Amino acid sequence: MQHINILMVDDHPIIIEGYQNTLMATKQDDQTLLIDTANDCDSANAMILRASEGTPYDVCFFDISLPSSADGKISSGEDLAMIARERLPDAKIVILTMFNESYRVHNIIKEINPDGFLIKSDLTSLELAEAFQLILKSPPYYTSTVSNFLKKTVISDIYIDDINRKILHLLSQGIKTRSLKEYIDLSMSAIEKRKKQLKLLFSVDDGKDETLLKEAREKGFL
Known part of the structure; x- marks a missing residue:
């Protein structure tokens, strides 16, 4: 049996519920999913630190837009992803976001290099289920908007710093x-x-x- 520890961070509980239900309904027979959830930067950070000293997460899902930490030092899912990269080096990092501007997409890939990059407007329940299994086995997985941005930039001979x-x-x-x-x-x-x-x-x-x-x-x- 494969035990998979998951952290899901999104400031909309109903969205987290939808993700959870999808993953639970589509998991493989030999998989047990243990899902922790957080709705803001402080609680997510506490969970990452606790996991780094105990049972680490296998997969972390981060929404980009989140309520900042009380001290203002952590202001987004991007910041949390960087902390998770450092504290949980073996965890798969998945970004889920409404942001679909090319600049943000490139920045996130450059800074975080996520194992999964999912634009919410691209996503169906079926695609989330497929993405999750692919991220576990052979990351990275990018939804169509992200892939298209990368393709356009790669084929263009213009270099922009x-x-x-x-x-x-x-x-x-x-x-x-x-x-x-x-x-x-x-x-x-x-x-x-x-x-x-x-x-x-x-x-x-x-x-x-x-x-x-x-x-x-x-x-x-x-």
């Missing part, structure tokens, strides 16, 4: 160029220089930010 990716992301959120330095630790002239490089890379002839964002979206960078 993290700062340029962040500039694109902020511009797409409606942040004006003059305000970018509040979010990025660069001088205004350095930011302007990078924007010029981006427009060259994406062959933007009219010099407009809107055209830059349109081209970046089409190539999967947003």
